[in-house]
Amino acid sequence: MAKVKNIPPAGDLPASEPRYKIVGLQMLETMPVHYAGEKYDLADLSDQQAERLIAKGYPHVIRIEP
Amino acid sequence: MCDVVDILLGDQCGSNQGGTKLKFHYANVGDFLALKKPAPNATGAAKSLITEDHTFKSQKAWKTIEIVKNSGGLTIAPGGENSGTKVMTLVFRVPSNNVNARILFNQANGISPFIFLSEDANMEDGSYDQIGTEKQYATILGQKVAGTNDGEGGMYEFTVTATQNDRLIYEGAVTLTPAT
Structure with a gap:
């Protein structure tokens, strides 16, 4: 089940606001992944971390096209 | 043609600490959905570098092993003459009162196919x-080392071996969350 982040309670997102979803992994309270010497938690991923993973082609984080 | 390159020490920076870092990852070969390889058109050092992420079958993920300090070492010995083969041997210890280490100890039969990830300290x-x-693939064997009352504690000593054509470096993500 995909997890959608950064959905505001109301109104449109700013155009620059990235949105992404987690795919292909079990949705757990903590979802650790190590990349480039850093530990990420996919269950609590910052936008910057998400962009970094997307940029490297990480298969479990994909951008949601507006 | 093979690459023949300069290897210079003048720009060498940082620590050259020996041994390994204290955390490894491993998985059974059958648990992988896709095991990536170096890019087919890679040249130079990239020919032995994997940057794409290995992915797993449902319910599977990389598992972690934390090891005792100073117990971890990866040696790579040459194979037979004229072959260039790399004989990889990774040795490490885990306290023998660790229940999960006992599970691995009982699985360590020298047959089951594994992939291990270790990091040299440098x-x-x-x-x-x-x-x-x-x-x-890699295989693993284990032995129990007794220790002494006034010396070292009881340990499982594991030995992972694999014979490869190249020393392969993996720089992909290590996903510890099981796949769906």
């Missing part, structure tokens, strides 16, 4: 030696 964070490949 390697950049996020770069791993990949021990074993899909078709030249």
